[in-house]
Every structure is written in C-alpha cells, then in structure tokens.
Amino acid sequence: MTPDLSTPISGTPGNDSANNATRLLTALHRRGGTATRAELTADLDSGRSAISYALADLVERGLVTVDERPQQTATGAMAGTGGGRGRPSHLVSVAPTSPIVIAVHLRVDTLDVSAFELGGTMLRIEREAVEPSPDVEMTMHRIGRLVRLIAEESRRPCIGVGVSLPSPVRATDGYALAPRHMNWSGIPARDLVAAELADAPALRGLPVHVGNDANLAALAEHVHGAGKEARNMLFVTTEHIGIGGGLISSGRLFTGASGYAMEVGHTTANPGGEPCRCGARGCLETEADPRALLRAAGRLDTPTTGLEYRARVVLVDAAAGDPVAREAADTVSGRVGAGLAVLVNLLDPDRIVLGGLLARLLVVAPEPLSNALHERSFLERAVAVPVVAAALSAPALVGAAELALTPLLA
Amino acid sequence: MTPDLSTPISGTPGNDSANNATRLLTALHRRGGTATRAELTADLDSGRSAISYALADLVERGLVTVDERPQQTATGAMAGTGGGRGRPSHLVSVAPTSPIVIAVHLRVDTLDVSAFELGGTMLRIEREAVEPSPDVEMTMHRIGRLVRLIAEESRRPCIGVGVSLPSPVRATDGYALAPRHMNWSGIPARDLVAAELADAPALRGLPVHVGNDANLAALAEHVHGAGKEARNMLFVTTEHIGIGGGLISSGRLFTGASGYAMEVGHTTANPGGEPCRCGARGCLETEADPRALLRAAGRLDTPTTGLEYRARVVLVDAAAGDPVAREAADTVSGRVGAGLAVLVNLLDPDRIVLGGLLARLLVVAPEPLSNALHERSFLERAVAVPVVAAALSAPALVGAAELALTPLLA
DNA sequence: TCATTTTGTGCAGACGTTGTACAAATACAT
DNA sequence: ATGTATTTGTACAACGTCTGCACAAAATGA
Numbered sequence: 001m002t003p004d005l006s007t008p009i010s011g012t013p014g015n016d017s018a019n020n021a022t023r024l025l026t027a028l029h030r031r032g033g034t035a036t037r038a039e040l041t042a043d044l045d046s047g048r049s050a051i052s053y054a055l056a057d058l059v060e061r062g063l064v065t066v067d068e069r070p071q072q073t074a075t076g077a078m079a080g081t082g083g084g085r086g087r088p089s090h091l092v093s094v095a096p097t098s099p100i101v102i103a104v105h106l107r108v109d110t111l112d113v114s115a116f117e118l119g120g121t122m123l124r125i126e127r128e129a130v131e132p133s134p135d136v137e138m139t140m141h142r143i144g145r146l147v148r149l150i151a152e153e154s155r156r157p158c159i160g161v162g163v164s165l166p167s168p169v170r171a172t173d174g175y176a177l178a179p180r181h182m183n184w185s186g187i188p189a190r191d192l193v194a195a196e197l198a199d200a201p202a203l204r205g206l207p208v209h210v211g212n213d214a215n216l217a218a219l220a221e222h223v224h225g226a227g228k229e230a231r232n233m234l235f236v237t238t239e240h241i242g243i244g245g246g247l248i249s250s251g252r253l254f255t256g257a258s259g260y261a262m263e264v265g266h267t268t269a270n271p272g273g274e275p276c277r278c279g280a281r282g283c284l285e286t287e288a289d290p291r292a293l294l295r296a297a298g299r300l301d302t303p304t305t306g307l308e309y310r311a312r313v314v315l316v317d318a319a320a321g322d323p324v325a326r327e328a329a330d331t332v333s334g335r336v337g338a339g340l341a342v343l344v345n346l347l348d349p350d351r352i353v354l355g356g357l358l359a360r361l362l363v364v365a366p367e368p369l370s371n372a373l374h375e376r377s378f379l380e381r382a383v384a385v386p387v388v389a390a391a392l393s394a395p396a397l398v399g400a401a402e403l404a405l406t407p408l409l410a
Numbered sequence: 411m412t413p414d415l416s417t418p419i420s421g422t423p424g425n426d427s428a429n430n431a432t433r434l435l436t437a438l439h440r441r442g443g444t445a446t447r448a449e450l451t452a453d454l455d456s457g458r459s460a461i462s463y464a465l466a467d468l469v470e471r472g473l474v475t476v477d478e479r480p481q482q483t484a485t486g487a488m489a490g491t492g493g494g495r496g497r498p499s500h501l502v503s504v505a506p507t508s509p510i511v512i513a514v515h516l517r518v519d520t521l522d523v524s525a526f527e528l529g530g531t532m533l534r535i536e537r538e539a540v541e542p543s544p545d546v547e548m549t550m551h552r553i554g555r556l557v558r559l560i561a562e563e564s565r566r567p568c569i570g571v572g573v574s575l576p577s578p579v580r581a582t583d584g585y586a587l588a589p590r591h592m593n594w595s596g597i598p599a600r601d602l603v604a605a606e607l608a609d610a611p612a613l614r615g616l617p618v619h620v621g622n623d624a625n626l627a628a629l630a631e632h633v634h635g636a637g638k639e640a641r642n643m644l645f646v647t648t649e650h651i652g653i654g655g656g657l658i659s660s661g662r663l664f665t666g667a668s669g670y671a672m673e674v675g676h677t678t679a680n681p682g683g684e685p686c687r688c689g690a691r692g693c694l695e696t697e698a699d700p701r702a703l704l705r706a707a708g709r710l711d712t713p714t715t716g717l718e719y720r721a722r723v724v725l726v727d728a729a730a731g732d733p734v735a736r737e738a739a740d741t742v743s744g745r746v747g748a749g750l751a752v753l754v755n756l757l758d759p760d761r762i763v764l765g766g767l768l769a770r771l772l773v774v775a776p777e778p779l780s781n782a783l784h785e786r787s788f789l790e791r792a793v794a795v796p797v798v799a800a801a802l803s804a805p806a807l808v809g810a811a812e813l814a815l816t817p818l819l820a
Numbered sequence: 821t822c823a824t825t826t827t828g829t830g831c832a833g834a835c836g837t838t839g840t841a842c843a844a845a846t847a848c849a850t
Numbered sequence: 851a852t853g854t855a856t857t858t859g860t861a862c863a864a865c866g867t868c869t870g871c872a873c874a875a876a877a878t879g880a
Contacts, residue, residue: 018428019836038858050837052860068859086857087845170792177792232667249659256758257642260789263755268678271690279786281681345673346756348666376689379670382580382587429867448827458828460868478828496826497876 020046020054025118026409028064028092030223033119036089037066055092063098063118067091094118099157101404102147104193105164105213105397106130106139108181108240112394113146115154116401118408120224124150125397133183136192144196151203158203159408162400163193163210164217166244171259174210181241209403214355215262216399217390218246219253221353223402225391230351234343236264236336237355237390238289240308247347269339284339288332290357296328311357315364326365333365337372344377344385352387359389430456430464435528436819438474438502440633443529446499447476465502473508473528477501504528509567511814512557514603515574515623515807516540516549518591518650522804523556525564526811528818530634534560535807543593546602554606561613568613569818572810573603573620574627576654581669584620591651619813624765625672626809627800628656629663631763633812635801640761644753646674646746647765647800648699650718657757679749694749698742700767706738721767725774736775743775747782754787754795762797769799 027043028035035043041051058064070091098118105112107130114125126146130139143163151158167179167189174190189210197203211219218227218235227233233248245264247254255261265285266278273282274292286292290311294300297314317325340352354362362369370387379385392398437453438445445453451461468474478500508528515522517540524535536556540549553573561568577589577599584600599620607613621629628637628645637643643658655674657664665671675695676688683692684702696702700721704710707724727735750762764772772779780797789795802808 021836041858047838048859049839049861053837084857085847085855087859089858168789168792230667249664250662252660254659257640257760258758258789258793260792261756261758263788266752266755266788268681268690268752271678271681271692278788280678342676342678343756345676346671346753348668348671350667378673378676378688379578379668382578382670383668431867451827457869459830459870462829463868494826495824495878497828499827 020044020050021057022409024051024054025058025063028094029118029120029405029409030228031119032224033094033117033121035092037092038089040092059095062095065093065095067093094121097156099159099408100151100154101401102151102158102161103164103397103400103404104143104147104161105394105400106143107166107213108132111139111142111146112397113143113150114394114397114401115150116398116405117156118405120220120398120401122398122401123154126150136184136187140192140196143193144199147193147197148200148203152200158206160207160209160404161193161197162216162402162404163189163208164213164396164400165189165210166213166239168260168263169210169212171255171257174208176210177260207404207407209400209406211400211403212244212246212259213396213399214244215246215253215255216403217244217355217392217395218248218262218353218399219402220392220395220398221355221390222248222251222253224398225395226353226388227351230349232347232349233351233353234340234347234349235353235355235390236284236340236343236358237395238358239356240289241291242289243284245343247349264339264343267339267342269335269342273335282335284336287335288339288358292335293328293332293357293361296331297325298328308357312360315357315360319364329361329365330368333361334368334372336361337369338376340369340387341373341376344373344379348379349385350383352385353390354387355390355395362387362389430454430460431467432819434461434464435468435473438504439528439530439815439819440638441529442634443504443527443531445502447502448499450502469505472505475503475505477503504531507566509569509818510561510564511811512561512568512571513574513807513810513814514553514557514571515804515810516553517576517623518542521549521552521556522807523553523560524804524807524811525560526808526815527566528815530630530808530811532804532808532811533564536560546594546597550602550606553603554609557603557607558610558613562610568616570617570619570814571603571607572626572812572814573599573618574623574806574810575599575620576623576649578670578673579620579622581665581667584618586620587670617814617817619810619816621810621813622654622656622669623806623809624654625656625663625665626813627654627765627802627805628658628672628763628809629812630802630805630808631765631800632658632661632663634808635805636763636798637761640759642757642759643761643763644750644757644759645763645765645800646750646753646768647805648768649766650699651701652699653694655753657759674749674753677749677752679745679752683745692745694746697745698749698768702745703738703742703767703771706741707735708738718767722770725767725770729774739771739775740778743771744778744782746771747779748786750779750797751783751786754783754789758789759795760793762795763800764797765800765805772797772799 023044027040041048068090094117100115100117103114103116109130111128111130115123165176167176169176176187176189190208194208197206214237221227221235222233231251235246237244243265245262247262266283268282269284269287270282274286275281276283276286290307293311293314314325318329433454437450451458504527510525510527513524513526519540521538521540525533575586577586579586586597586599600618604618607616624647631637631645632643641661645656647654653675655672657672676693679694679697680692684696685691686693686696700717703721703724724735728739
C-alpha cells in the first residue's frame with residue numbers, strides 16, 4: 001500500500017495549508033512519531049470529531065496507523081495513557097508504509113547519508129570518511145550512490161532529499177556560495193545532487209533541498225532537541241573552523257531574503273582581539289572556535305588537523321584540573337558570552353542552544369559565559385535567557401531531513 | 411450604519427484567519443484604501459466569484475463600498491482602470507462608515523495623536539510640544555485627552571489605539587522598559603493609556619497596543635513606504651540621541667520573544683572608536699547618531715538641545731560645499747555602512763531603509779556608506795542590497811496605526 | 821453594428837469543520 | 851460484582867466557505 005499524495009492534504013478547496021489534517025500530522029511529527037489521540041486533540045485544541053475526520057484522511061492515505069487497543073504491559077498499565085481514569089486513548093503512530101526522506105550531511109571529514117521517517121526517527125545511516133579538499137565531482141558521485149542505495153533498500157516511497165552543507169546556500173536555487181574549508185569555490189549543489197538522482201528511475205525528479213549546516217542544526221534542535229519549548233531560539237555552534245548560527249523566529253527557521261542569514265562568525269566578541277580575515281578584530285570566529293581554544297591553551301602547533309578533537313581534549317583537561325586549560329576555557333567562555341550578548345540585543349531569543357564544541361564548553365565553564373552575557377546584554381536586565389547545550393548528536397543531519405519533510409508538513 | 415464586527419470576519423467556523431474576506435481587506439489596505447476589483451482579484455489570485463462572495467461580506471459589514479460606475483473624467487477615460495479594452499472594473503474603497511484607529515507617537519519633544527482609517531489614510535492629526543523630562547502622569551493625561559477628543563469628534567467607531575514610544579516595549583503587557591531620554595525609569599504604558607480611556611464610556615475597554623518607535627516605523631515603511639516590495643526589510647533610523655532599528659521578516663514585523671528585538675544601537679561600527687555607555691567602543695549609537703555627526707563636525711558645544719536640527723544643518727552645509735561638514739558627513743556615512751554590514755551578515759535583508767537623519771545622510775553622502783557596506787559584508791559579494799531613504803514623513807505614527815489595525819487584518 | 825475583450829453575477833455542488841448526542845472503555849468506591 | 855464517575859471515540863446533521871461554470875454586462879475597435 002503506497003500512500004496517496006496525489007491530491008493535496010486538502011484544507012479548503014483552494015489554497016489552505018493550515019487545515020486539521022496537516023496540523024495533526026505536524027503535531028504527531030513533533031511528538032516524535034507516536035502520540036495518543038487525546039494528546040493530539042489537546043495539541044490542536046479542536047473538538048474530538050475534528051480529529052476523527054482528519055485522522056481518517058491520514059489513515060486512508062497510509063501516513064499513519066491507529067492502534068485501538070494499545071498493548072497492555074505485564075502490570076496491566078497502559079502504554080500510551082498516563083494511567084488515569086476514563087477510556088484509554090488510541091495510539092497514533094507513523095505508518096510503516098509512510099514515506100521517508102533521505103538526509104545528507106557533508107562535513108569537512110565525514111559524509112553522512114541517512115533515511116528518516118515522519119517523527120524524526122532515523123531508520124538507517126551510512127557514514128564515509130572524506131579526504132581533505134575533496135574533488136567536487138567525486139563527492140557528488142558518492143552522495144548520489146549512497147542516496148540511491150538507501151532509498152532503494154528502504155523499500156518505502158521517498159519524497160525528498162535534504163542536504164546540509166558547510167556553506168551559505170542561496171535559497172532560490174540551492175547554490176552553495178562558499179563551502180567552508182573544502183577548497184571549493186561555490187557549486188550549484190541542488191542541481192548537482194538532482195543530477196545524481198536522475199540515474200535512478202525511482203528517484204528522478206525528486207525534490208532536493210539544500211541548506212546551511214548551522215541553520216539546519218538550529219531547525220533540528222527546535223523541532224526535536226533542546227529548543228522544543230522555545231519559539232524564538234538562537235543556535236550557535238562551532239565545528240572544526242569558524243562559527244555557525246541559526247535562528248528560529250516565531251517557530252520557523254529564519255533564513256533571510258536569500259538564505260544567507262545568521263552568519264554569526266563575525267559578531268564582535270572581544271574588541272581589540274585577534275585580527276580576523278574579515279578585516280575586523282576579535283570576531284566570534286577568531287575568539288571562540290576550536291583554533292581559538294587551542295591557541296588560548298598554547299597548543300596550536302599543527303594548524304589544521306583534528307582541531308575539534310584536540311580542542312575537546314583541552315576541555316577535558318580543564319575539567320580535570322589543568323590550570324592552563326582551565327584558564328583557556330574560562331577565557332573563551334567569556335568571549336562566547338560577550339558575542340552572544342550582541343546577538344541577544346539584536347534578536348531577543350527566549351532560549352539559546354549551543355552546539356558542537358560550544359556545548360562542551362558550556363558544561364566545563366558556564367560561569368564566564370553567563371556572566372559576560374548578563375553584563376553585556378541590555379535585555380538581560382529584564383529577561384534572563386536560558387543557555388543550554390544541544391540535545392541531538394547529529395543535528396544538521398536531522399535538520400536536513402526536516403527540510404525535506406517540510407513540504408508534507410507545511 | 412455602524413460596521414458589524416461582532417462575528418469574526420469568518421473563514422472556516424473555527425480558527426482560520428487566512429480567509430478571502432480578510433485577505434481582501436488586507437490587499438485593499440496595502441493598496442492604500444482604493445483599488446479596482448480586478449486588481450484585488452489579481453492580488454488574491456482566486457476566481458472572480460470568490461471576490462464577489464468576500465466583497466459582499468465586507469460591504470454588508472460596512473467596511474468597504476463599491477462604486478459600480480467609476481467617475482468618468484472629462485476626457486472620457488476611466489478613473490480606476492488602465493483604460494484598456496473590456497468592461498471597466500468596479501472601484502472598491504474603504505467605506506466612510508468604516509472603523510478608525512487612534513495612533514499616538516510620543517517623542518522627546520513632541521506628542522502626535524492622530525486618526526487613521528483602513529488604507530493608512532491619516533484623517534486628522536494633533537501635535538503638542540513636550541517639555542524636556544516631562545512628568546509621566548501629566549503626559550499620560552495629555553495623551554488621554556487628545557485620544558478622547560479625536561475619537562469623539564471623528565464620529566466613527568474606533569477599534570483600537572496604537573502607541574509608539576521611544577523605548578523597548580515588553581510584548582506581553584506593553585510595559586515600556588526604558589523610555590529613552592525622558593528621565594523615565596520604566597512605565598506600564600499600556601495600562602496607563604488604557605486607564606485614560608476608561609473615563610470615556612465610548613472608549614472604555616478599547617484595545618491598546620504599544621510598540622517601539624523604530625519597530626513601528628519599520629512596519630509602516632514596509633506596508634506603505636519605501637519597503638513595499640521588500641519581504642525582508644531592515645530599517646535603521648536616528649532621531650535626537652541613539653539609533654533605532656526594525657526588521658520585517660517574511661513580510662511580518664520581527665519582534666523577538668519579548669518584543670525587545672533589533673536594538674541595533676550597539677552594533678560595532680568603528681572598532682576602537684568612541685567609548686559607549688554599553689562598555690564597548692565604536693557602537694553605531696556613538697558613531698552615527700546626531701551627536702556623532704555634530705562631534706565629527708566640531709559643533710558639539712551645547713550638549714542636548716536641538717541635536718537633530720543642528721545635525722541636519724551640518725548635512726546642508728556639507729551639501730553646500732563646507733569642507734569640514736563634508737568630511738564629517740563622509741566619515742559618519744562610512745561608519746553607518748560598516749554598522750549596516752554587520753547587520754546584513756546576520757539578517758540578510760533584501761532592502762535597507764534609512765530613516766530620520768540617516769535618510770538625509772544617505773542623500774548627501776551615499777558613497778562612503780555603500781563602499782563600506784560592500785567591503786565589510788560577506789553577502790554583498792552575492793547580492794547587492796539596495797539602500798534607500800524612508801518615504802513616509804511620520805513613519806512611527808503610521809506604524810502605531812498599523813499596529814492597532816492588525817486585529818482587523820490578521 | 822458586430823466581434824472581441826474584460827469583468828461581475830447566479831447557481832449548484834463540494835468539502836472541511838463543528839456541535840451534539842450517544843456509545844465505549846477504563847478506574848474507583850461500595 | 852456492581853454502579854458511578856470520568857474520559858475518550860463515533861455518527862450525523864448542519865453550516866459556511868470556496869470554486870467552477872455558464873451567462874450577462876460594459877467597454878473598445880473594425
């Protein structure tokens with residue numbers, strides 16, 4: 001049984017995308033793919049019969065299944081309900097026949113390709129190592145091969161491919177402007193990936209969505225991770241070299257007009273600090289990425305190999321009591337706080353999520369960060385923005401899946 | 411005939427606000443209050459009968475009127491249509507019985523209170539001078555008196571009051587955190603204005619909306635001014651002291667989680683410049699507000715009187731050939747460009763609108779600004795963001811009206 | 821005067837949503 | 851066991867919005 005997506009998941013005959021069926025599917029997705037009918041009814045705050053109607057639609061399309069008699073555990077307690085009084089609620093789940101998406105995440109040293117279903121569940125992942133400064137064409141071939149492999153072996157309809165790249169990505173055509181540290185000058189990423197899919201009849205013409213890695217990580221943390229409850233979430237991360245950022249505004253990913261928004265690397269974190277390639281001094285990128293931490297710890301000898309790992313070691317040493325490492329962690333932590341303050345003044349988030357090395361830094365040295373944030377930001381006088389570490393292990397990959405799922409949930 | 415707003419301008423029985431009637435009203439509003447049916451049909455791209463249906467609703471409610479026989483001019487050309495072939499389109503206008511809103515704009519030296527109707531037409535304005543460091547209670551009384559006066563004399567139903575304040579405003583309760591340069595410490599603005607309305611039976615309980623002046627100016631320029639075509643518009647302005655900003659994201663005002671977003675005054679414009687009250691150096695606020703221009707021109711003798719006017723004189727002199735004034739204008743212009751570059755890297759707007767003194771500066775000295783913007787911003791490599799001067803004479807006032815109208819158009 | 825073009829209207833039908841009343845399924849007290 | 855309270859799912863009728871089609875209306879141009 002293949003799901004029927006030929007007709008739009010309607011709404012008013014015309015152009016309404018905020019109908020109950022779509023909202024229901026979105027609510028189920030945000031709950032991780034499994035929820036009771038009662039929970040979904042509460043999420044949508046409509047009547048129970050509205051849910052019946054919408055649910056029937058989704059079931060008929062093969063997108064969800066309803067278990068009317070949730071399995072009783074050995075003790076007799078219900079699986080889905082809280083165990084209260086009253087008739088136990090049916091359990092709604094993503095159907096095993098429901099469509100999947102393929103997510104691709106290209107990093108400096110690894111390539112991840114993965115299948116996701118509704119709810120954000122990762123079904124399978126393939127990881128390959130990437131050599132430094134890889135060949136564009138060969139990399140695209142490898143992406144294409146893995147996507148085809150996973151899509152075919154999954155034996156489920158695939159409705160889209162999401163690609164996460166370490167580069168600003170033009171929204172109109174998925175062109176990657178400047179893939180960071182790949183020695184690539186700019187590539188028409190969406191078209192290149194789409195061309196790879198043209199070889200497989202089943203995948204030809206499949207929509208390909210491309211996004212910036214940090215933006216997608218922000219999206220993922222918002223939907224499934226540490227920013228679930230937030231509606232205006234600022235995400236900042238660092239991996240390898242440079243700083244990436246993403247913003248969720250009113251529950252939606254803030255992309256800017258062209259898709260280049262939230263290049264936070266050149267926010268001032270330390271006026272009069274190290275000179276940056278952008279011409280200014282003391283940018284977040286030069287003061288708080290793995291290189292900066294290694295430099296502060298006096299360990300920046302071999303420039304560009306295993307930066308992130310070696311920076312993590314500094315944090316481990318700091319936690320273990322190494323005074324030099326501790327000093328370095330505190331210094332960088334303060335710089336991060338100062339940079340975040342600038343962003344808070346501009347963006348007024350209700351939550352800040354830190355990813356990559358910054359998440360680990362937050363655990364090892366939280367005080368300098370929050371102190372600097374409080375001192376420097378005007379809004380902190382009125383609202384204390386919680387700063388938390390990211391919750392997902394592969395946020396950009398999940399975000400790429402999220403991107404490919406949006407047409408279904410929009 | 412008073413318009414009937416008791417039932418929601420429906421849509422689906424439940425909670426749909428994106429129905430044709432509302433969309434039609436919004437389209438009419440954005441066209442300035444007058445449009446042909448054909449134009450509205452195109453704006454909504456639905457069938458003609460859908461417009462018929464929605465329009466009948468709005469006419470019945472007394473919100474709009476339809477002129478079926480648009481006046482022919484002396485030459486015989488139609489007023490509304492382009493004069494092409496075919497049946498001429500009916501002319502749709504905001505009804506003279508339609509509701510109005512009252513807009514209030516409090517500045518350091520003036521208080522404006524004004525009536526607006528749908529379409530953004532200002533019906534009447536009352537302006538009073540405000541003494542430096544005014545008494546809060548007295549100022550609120552004056553606001554209340556003018557609002558009641560205008561609302562009563564307009565003889566039309568009033569559906570809301572919008573208030574623009576030179577302060578960050580908390581979204582939840584309309585509390586003005588720190589009214590700039592008023593010597594006020596923070597006031598529950600919404601409640602105070604609402605209390606003033608309680609005296610007049612006709613206005614009691616009327617919704618009061620409070621917003622930051624720069625945010626509201628941004629909103630106004632987006633809907634009726636220089637940012638009409640933009641969907642991601644950055645607005646920056648300066649009046650008297652300090653720098654204000656606002657952002658339109660995907661066609662909607664970006665407020666942040668609490669309403670404090672876009673405090674752009676402390677964006678770095680000149681690393682190592684003048685020390686700022688925020689602790690950093692070279693903030694936009696210290697490098698590009700009227701004081702900064704006066705300082706650069708060597709005319710900052712008497713600190714805080716008529717700053718904006720005297721700064722304008724500097725620009726006039728610069729345009730007339732005064733070398734010192736010219737040098738000052740060029741310097742400040744470059745600083746503005748550098749500050750905008752930081753914002754462009756973060757926010758990726760498709761248009762920048764400058765208001766107040768910055769609009770005049772843009773006319774007198776555009777090159778240093780655009781050069782600095784191009785040099786410093788990464789995105790400029792890919793997209794050249796147009797920078798234009800504001801088009802409205804009282805944008806914050808119009809924005810306050812816009813704020814009060816949103817419940818009708820949402 | 822007639823064809824062409826563009827625009828408004830009437831009408832029937834479809835569809836999503838809701839509210840109400842009722843049935844089903846549990847926990848808890850007796 | 852039995853009944854009551856509580857919570858949840860379903861059937862059904864009604865409503866209101868939107869659409870598409872066919873037709874009428876109002877202009878231009880040959």
